[in-house]
Amino acid sequence: MAQLGSEQNPLRVAIVGSGPSGFYAAEALIKSDIDIKVDMLERLPSPYGLVRSGVAPDHPKLKQAILLYDKIAQSPEFNLIANITVGKDISVDELRDSHHAIIFTCGAESDRRLGIPGEDLAGSYTATEFVAWYNGHPDYRDRQFDLSNEVAVIIGQGNVAADVARILSKTVDELKHTDIAEHALDVLAESKIKDIYVIGRRGPAQAKFTPKELREFGELEHCDAVVDSTELELNKASHIELEEKSNIGSKKIYDLFQKYSSRAISGPASSRKARRCHFQFLRSPVELLGDSKLERVRIEHNQLSGDPFKQSARGSGKFYELETGILFRSIGYRGIPMQGVPFHDGWGVFPNDDGRITENDEIVPQFYTAGWIKRGPSGIIGTNRACSVATVNSLLADLDTLDSGDQKAGAETLYSLLDSRNVRYINYQEWKSIDATEVERGQAKGKPREKITYVKEMLELLN
Amino acid sequence: MTTIVTDNCKSCRFTDCVTVCPVACFHFDDEMLYIDPDVCIDCSACIPECPVQAIFEDDDIVAEGKEEWIAINAERAPDLPVCDEQMDPLPGAEERKTELGF
Numbered sequence: 001m002a003q004l005g006s007e008q009n010p011l012r013v014a015i016v017g018s019g020p021s022g023f024y025a026a027e028a029l030i031k032s033d034i035d036i037k038v039d040m041l042e043r044l045p046s047p048y049g050l051v052r053s054g055v056a057p058d059h060p061k062l063k064q065a066i067l068l069y070d071k072i073a074q075s076p077e078f079n080l081i082a083n084i085t086v087g088k089d090i091s092v093d094e095l096r097d098s099h100h101a102i103i104f105t106c107g108a109e110s111d112r113r114l115g116i117p118g119e120d121l122a123g124s125y126t127a128t129e130f131v132a133w134y135n136g137h138p139d140y141r142d143r144q145f146d147l148s149n150e151v152a153v154i155i156g157q158g159n160v161a162a163d164v165a166r167i168l169s170k171t172v173d174e175l176k177h178t179d180i181a182e183h184a185l186d187v188l189a190e191s192k193i194k195d196i197y198v199i200g201r202r203g204p205a206q207a208k209f210t211p212k213e214l215r216e217f218g219e220l221e222h223c224d225a226v227v228d229s230t231e232l233e234l235n236k237a238s239h240i241e242l243e244e245k246s247n248i249g250s251k252k253i254y255d256l257f258q259k260y261s262s263r264a265i266s267g268p269a270s271s272r273k274a275r276r277c278h279f280q281f282l283r284s285p286v287e288l289l290g291d292s293k294l295e296r297v298r299i300e301h302n303q304l305s306g307d308p309f310k311q312s313a314r315g316s317g318k319f320y321e322l323e324t325g326i327l328f329r330s331i332g333y334r335g336i337p338m339q340g341v342p343f344h345d346g347w348g349v350f351p352n353d354d355g356r357i358t359e360n361d362e363i364v365p366q367f368y369t370a371g372w373i374k375r376g377p378s379g380i381i382g383t384n385r386a387c388s389v390a391t392v393n394s395l396l397a398d399l400d401t402l403d404s405g406d407q408k409a410g411a412e413t414l415y416s417l418l419d420s421r422n423v424r425y426i427n428y429q430e431w432k433s434i435d436a437t438e439v440e441r442g443q444a445k446g447k448p449r450e451k452i453t454y455v456k457e458m459l460e461l462l463n
Numbered sequence: 464m465t466t467i468v469t470d471n472c473k474s475c476r477f478t479d480c481v482t483v484c485p486v487a488c489f490h491f492d493d494e495m496l497y498i499d500p501d502v503c504i505d506c507s508a509c510i511p512e513c514p515v516q517a518i519f520e521d522d523d524i525v526a527e528g529k530e531e532w533i534a535i536n537a538e539r540a541p542d543l544p545v546c547d548e549q550m551d552p553l554p555g556a557e558e559r560k561t562e563l564g565f
Contacts, residue, residue: 020485024485061464061504061505062504062505062506063504064486064504065485065486065504065506067486068485068486068487210507211507211520212505212507212520212522215522245516245564245565248511248516249510249511252523379483379508380506380507380508381485381506381508382483382484382485382506382508382509383483383508384485385482385483385484385485386482386483389482
């Protein structure tokens with residue numbers, strides 16, 4: 001039989017998930033010297049993962065990463081099979097039969113929990129569900145968010161927390177020409193929120209925002225960034241951290257906090273903006289309180305201890321309560337298990353060695369992983385490119401072991417299984433026609449697109 | 464808004480940055496890298512990767528006194544080949560890194 005990776009016997013790779021990691025894995029495979037066929041499987045009718053449903057609507061430039069994904073998708077080696085769920089419509093074992101290798105790039109779909117009493121009270125949400133909701137993700141389309149209280153609390157100081165805070169800080173006029181979902185814009189228009197507290201468990205020198213995200217808070221039309229200067233006093237270890245030359249990002253963030261703290265917001269009321277976004281440090285929520293819904297959050301002040309860059313926060317025993325009606329936790333994501341694939345419960349990832357999935361430290365043949373489900377939820381879009389390239393390098397180095405001796409039929413096998421199960425799968429051209437409709441609907445409103453937020457409606461368009 | 468490669472890259476060209484660029488907007492000549500501002504999406508992923516801190520957002524570039532590099536990147540990048548995979552640093556790059564204080 002023809003050698004694996006030749007024109008007669010191409011290496012057939014299934015990629016599960018169509019976010020950035022999936023596309024960068026596809027790109028790296030297509031760029032390799034051998035003959036390859038890539039089938040990308042996606043649960044929703046729409047591809048691009050968090051670039052579509054995570055990146056904030058008021059960050060349109062970041063979404064231009066899609067231009068590159070679109071180019072990759074036009075390659076003759078590439079094929080999208082969307083609107084199918086691996087584990088439900090197709091099993092992992094079936095993918096093993098149809099393809100030589102499978103790369104799981106399904107991201108981190110769940111949130112880390114605070115693990116405190118009251119966490120599940122009405123009014124306590126995850127940042128993920130709010131972000132997915134305003135970005136029109138079909139799974140979150142019908143969520144309700146009560147923005148009728150004047151105080152909102154966000155736990156966490158990374159870029160997702162910043163996105164949530166910024167969306168709550170902006171007026172409808174600032175958002176209406178973005179691709180924010182219409183249902184979200186309607187709810188935000190009625191928002192009574194005036195004060196937003198963005199709370200971090202460590203200090204201002206350890207906040208995880210990127211300087212660019214934090215800088216935006218100084219430029220909002222109707223919201224002041226507020227930092228109390230007494231909160232910017234640093235311990236010795238934090239001073240050392242900020243003096244370290246390679247830690248320039250944290251230094252920039254600290255400088256921005258200082259800038260915000262020195263702005264006079266105590267002047268006449270007329271000079272103050274309608275909303276305020278307060279950045280607060282060294283605090284942890286310890287309990288969410290309320291009868292049937294969130295009314296107050298009990299917060300403990302923290303102290304830092306440990307060596308520079310290894311400081312951890314510890315409760316000080318000093319508590320207070322903050323009245324609020326809505327809280328978002330944004331303290332990190334975790335992956336969720338998939339039937340038939342090893343899972344590390346503690347880390348919320350697929351355990352792996354350089355992208356090769358492992359079980360009890362043994363490599364599982366044919367299984368690879370990249371992106372957040374490989375390394376945990378860190379880094380930004382581009383970080384996943386290096387991650388996916390590394391995984392594909394591992395995969396290509398295993399070419400001999402992936403040769404099962406018989407030809408794999410790839411997508412053809414999957415199509416016949418899906419047809420026999422009456423699953424309506426969607427190819428890339430069909431997605432592009434949904435995409436064109438969204439853009440057209442957006443144009444009428446001066447938006448780059450109006451997302452279609454029900455799967456059913458997307459499918460109806462195609463029929 | 465854009466992101467800019469400046470003179471610290473000259474004679475180093477470590478190219479750690481290109482591995483995390485989501486849109487392949489880096490270009491190179493014999494001396495250094497340049498960013499094509501029409502392709503760059505300002506994600507800032509490259510900035511912390513540079514071992515000699517040669518890359519800046521344009522918000523910071525004025526404070527650094529390196530504004531001229533905005534035009535240099537924009538003019539040079541489009542005509543040069545794309546660099547989307549890590550290359551060996553230029554000979555003498557490590558010495559230059561030390562010289563630059565990194």
